Structures are given as C-alpha cells and as structure tokens.
Amino acid sequence: MANQSFGAELAPVLRPRWEWAKSRLGPRWVVNWQVFVVYVLLTELLRFTIIGPNVYNSVGDVFEDWVWLLLSRGVVFLAVWLALRLNPKDRLVPIQNLLAVPLMVCINFWLDRLYTPGDDALFRFGIPATFVFGSVFAALGFALLAPLLVAIKNYRLGSIEADKSREQVRLQLEEIRFKERLAEELRNSQLESIVIPQVTKLREMLAVSTSAGVGVVDKLRTIIEEHVRPLSAASQVERLRLEAPIVASTSSKYVRLVTAKKPVQDAIRPVAWMLIIAPIIFLGQYMIFQRVMAGYSLLSLMLWAALTSAIKAILGPKLRANGAVRALLAGAIAYFSWVPISFLVAYLVGQAQAFSILVITNIGTSFVYIGFFTLIRDFEASIQDNLDLIKEKNAELKRQVNQFNRNQWVAQRNWSYLLHGKIQASLSVALIKLSQEAKPSRKTITEVNKILDGIVDTLRDPKLTDVNTFESLDTLRQLWLGVCGVRFVLPTAVEEALQNDSNARFAIGEIVTEAVTNAVKHANASIVSIEFELLTPTMLSLRINNDGKRVDPDYTRSIGSKMMDDLTEAWSLVSIGAQTQLRADLQIAAK
C-alpha cells in the first residue's frame, strides 16, 4: 500500500474514461479542415451572440469583415495546427486538442480587438468574461464535433473492414467451388478407371452367355449411363452444397441511423444535459444580468431536471423515432422545457426584458448541443450495431464454411472407402458368381441383379460409413498392443454429444487413426494418450499426446496440415519437454 501512488485506487475508474477521451478527442488528425470550417462559423456565431445582429452597416462592411475573418482565423488555425502536428507527445494530444480551439478563439478575439481598436462591442461584458465564455463555448463545440468526426472515420474504417471480410469470405467460397469441381473430376476419373472396366467385363461375360442375362446387361447399361457417368453433377455434390451462403455485403453499406427506430425516451437524459449546458447557463446569465446568480441558476437547473424527467416518464418507451428525428425531438424538448424556466428566472430577477436574449443565446445553444449530442450517440451506437452484425454474420458464415469443408472432406474419403470397398467388392462377387457357371442359372442371374441393385443404390445415394468412436479407439489400442500403449478417455458427455454428428465421428476417427499411426511409425512413441474435452456443447477439443521424437517446429506444412485445416476449427502440433501434443478443436452439430 505504501508504494501505491496517490489516487491509485481511482485509476481503474478513470483509465477507461481517459481512454474514451483519447479515442474521441485524441486523434491528431481530428483538428482538420472540417474543424476549421466549423471554427470560422462558430467564432462568427459567438460574435453575433455577444455583439448582436446589428453589426453590419453596408455590404462593404460584410465583405471587409469576412476577409478579415477568414484571414485571421486561417493564420491562427494554421499556426496552431502546425504546433499540434509537430508535438511528438501522443499522451497529451487529447488535452492539446481540447485546449487548442479555446486558445484559437482567444487569440482571434484579441486580434479582432487590435484590428478594430475603437469597437469595444465584443468585450462589452469585460475582457475576462468574453474570453471565458468564448473558450467554454469553443471547448464544448469541439468536444461535440470531434467525436462526430471520429465516428464518421470509424464508420469508413468499419466499411473497409467489412469489405476485407467479404473478400475473405468470397475467396473461401471460391475455394469450396474449386474443391467441388476437383471432387467431381476425381470421382469421374475413379469411376472411369475402376468401376467401368469391371462393369465392362461383366457385360462381356453376359453377352456371350444366355438370353437370361439380357436384363442384367440392361442393368449394367443403366449403371454406366444413369449413375456412373452423370454422378458428378448429381447427388454427392448437390447434397453437400451450402444451403444459404450468407454474404455480409448488404449490411455494411449503410448505417441504420435513418431506418432504425429507437425510443425517444432514451434520448432525454436530464443529468447529461445539465452537465453539458450548466457552464453556458452560468456564464450566459453572468453576461446578460451582469451578476452571478448561482442560486437562481441552481433553481432553474433543478426545475429543468424535474421537468425533463417528467417528460421522459410521460413519453414512455412506445414513442419511437429514427436517429435524426430523435435528435431533433431531444433538442426541442430541451429547448421548450427551458423557455418557461428561463422566463421565470428573468422575471424573478426583475429583468423580464432580457428574456429574448436569453432565449437566443443560452437556450438556443442548448438545443444545438443536445441535438448534436443525441445524434452522435445514436450514430456511434448504430455503427457499432452494424459492425457487430457484420462480425456475427461473418462468424456464422465461417462456421458454415468450416463445417462444409469438413463434411466435404469426409464425403470424399467415404467415397474412396465405398468405391474400393462396397462397390468393387460387389462387382467382384457378381463376376465370380457368373464365372462359376458355364450357363448362368436364373437363380444366379437374380443374385447378380440384386447385387447390381445394391451398387445402383450406393452410387445414387452414397451413405456415410458409421464410425463408433469408442470402437475405433479400442481398435487402435489393440492394433498397437505390445508396441505402443494407446490410452484414451472418452467421457460419456462427449459420446452423447457426438451421437448427433456422424461426420464429426468420422473425422475424429480419421484424425486419431492417422495421429496414432504416425506417432508410432515415425516418432517411435511408446505411449500415446488421447483426451477429449467438450469446450462448449458444439465444440470438442481433442488432445493426442505422445512421448516420441520431438516435432520439428518448421515442419508445419505437410499434407496432414491440409487435412487438419479441413477437418478442424483450429489445430496445433507442439513439443513441450518430452511430450508432443496434437491439439484439434472440432465443431459438433447441435442437438
């Protein structure tokens, strides 16, 4: 405790607020030409506020005034802008930015005074009052404008981010289509080189035998013409196509500020509003009534807070409007709730005639500020909603793409098993049965027909080979008994979670078989342990440890990495101490 600096306990509270201020007021670029335009208009508004509207006597006056205005503001702004850009201390940039604009106002007001030495209208309430009022007004104006500029920039960056994300998704979908074409070509090639020669052999055998074989010959023709050749375009690829690819293009093009309606009630924030305009009220009243009226100001603020709270409660959550309308309504409520209170204050101090000036200055600025304040908040919230939506959609798409990749890989491997297993074995059985009789009997022909029906069914709708995870692990244990101890723990919860996802069971079987076989054959492991953990109901973590040779850290890309990329959400292969661990996270279909 003794080492803790003063106020250390406040740091956790203050730091996020400072970070917020840094992010909103801190970027160096935020003092830019847009701020300059607003600054010129703001100082002119300030001058009008203080001097009053009867400042110009002729068009020449207007021209001269504006030339001076642009020249003097431009020179001062450029000097301050350069000073800000040249200052290397990033940490202080928010404060510098916040102080720079009031400083510019003060310098320009002073220059104005030097330019027109006889005209004292600008300082008719006294030099300190004008500087303080101008500074506070400018600081508040900047504090409202800067977050808006940051919000616009963030929106643009968000759009770029969304575009990048879309591009990644597009490339992933391209890859999927490429894989589909590759798988299609592969199946065709395999069928051409493996199935068709055997079918042709069968056909030749039947052609030289008996008329009883005509039906079978027709069936073989059907297999080739209807199921083997056009297989590519049909069942397998179609079955795997993503049902509804989500592309986040439409959501990132605009911010839903105009379309999304929110309760007007939320925009009425008496306390926040009080904090914003209280300095203006105090200073404005001081300048107008030439005296400090703390008591009356406090009374008016309390009355105002009560009135706006009442309005907030009355409006209820049902009245909804979009961002711009909400801002206008919030500003109007702030303004019109001030009018009677201000009149009351002016009346109480016996200067009801000053009420009109009060309405234009203090209350008018409160309308503008609160309108802006609400708009910026809504704008930022809308941008965040939009980015969240894009992120959520892209994450969902990525999940779908990953699942698609895995299922396609599994289907491809399963196809290999079916082709080399069931289909070829069935064709061999048919061939053998026919070859064992010089003249095939009706019974044999019926049996061959049945076999061919089975082949047609397999080709038409290739079923996924069911894998029992426990049995496949136990087979590995038995296979390597005496060479390598294969230990595994398959929790019941994992088994239950896998029950609904045959693709995941298949994928796990393949990963485990390959990992264990390679650990034994290539790493000379004597013990392999396999652990499963459910990270979430739809995410399974698989860890395969072995005590074999350490893995080369550079050996990251091999054929296996591609398989792991396709089958898993994330994976790693690392050696820590004497252990090498393959970790893979896999998605499981929800129940």
Add this chain to the structure above:
Amino acid sequence: MSESRVPVLLLEDDRGYATLVADNLNHRGFEVSLAHSAGQALELAAVKKPAVLVADVYLGPGPSGLDVGQRMQESLPNLKVVYLTNVKEPRLVEGAEDFKMGSAAYLHKDRLVNPEFLSDVIKSRLTGGKRTTFRDDRDSNSRLADLTATQIEVLRLMAAGQGNAEIAHVRGTSQRAVETIQQRILAVLNIDHPSRSVACTRAIKIYLAEAGLHQGISVG
C-alpha cells in the same frame, strides 16, 4: 478331420464377398474365422492363432488391412499373409507409402473367378512356394507401377497441392532435386508437353484417378 484343417483368418468388410471367400475356403479344407473389421480380426487372432491371414486392404475408416497384416506378423511370426484387394498398387494405400510387402501375397479380388486359385496360393505360401507368382501388383496395368517409392511420394505431395518448395521442405531436399524427380515421373508416365505445369497436372490426374486424395497427417 477337424485337426488337420488349417486355421485361416479372413478379414473382409464386405459381407457378400467375405461369405463367398469363406465358403470357398471352407469347402477346400480350411477352417475359416471371419472378421469384418480390424478390431474383430485382432481379437480373433489372439484367440485362434491363425496360420494364414487373408485380408482386404481397404476396410473403411480406421486401420487398413496392410496395417493389420503387418502387426499380426509381428506377434505371430509364422503367419502367412494374403492380401485380397482391388487396389492395384499397395503403395497407393493411405499411410502405406513405406509399406514392405515382405513374404505376403497380393491378389486381385477378381482372381476368385478361378475357385481353386486362392486355396492354391495359401497352400503354396504354407509350403514356402515361389512368392513372385502371387504378386498381382507387379503385373498390374497401373500406369504408376513403374514409379519408385520416392517418385510416388513426390506425386502424392503434388496431388495434395504442395509446391516444389514445400515438397523440398517436407522431404528435406532441394527444389532442384524435386524438379529432377518430377522430370523422371513425367518420363515414366510418358507425358510430353511443352508446358511443365500442364504436364504435371496430367501426372496428378493419373495419380488421383488411381489413388484418390491422400490427406494423411504427420506427427513427429
């Protein structure tokens, strides 16, 4: 009579084909135990101590028949193995790139059109007959038959989408060495095209047609 019957373990996942082969062998005086999966075969082998294993190579997900055969021969040194398969080249089977055939016979499944053939092979193997007679992989019409194990591995890596630099890294050689191997592959496969990439694509197509996609994993 039953004492003289030679115990044979038949490992075949297709039940139709398994029944056909088992009937055939039983009819010819062998005592056949039937297993439809690697796990079943390993359990039966521990109990029955077979003299001969007749194994299909592709057993579906999990270990292949080659894995099972190799492992059983380690625990039963006198075991004779006959692989009965439609895979033209054992080197093309997933995970069997470095597989050594040893004294095993390698027969195409269609050979059973001659009912006596399998039992003749088994008897010959049991009596130490000439092993070269029973290697269908050697006289297969596979276009890949003349490739060496190294060339097959490089082709496998090419088919998996690896570039020359990655192949060189995986094999621990130079890119130049990989290119030389590729040239030899093209020569063996009789592929001649002015564009190297087109020629390599054709070689990959031949490989994929016969072997399918290999997507094994390397641990350690």
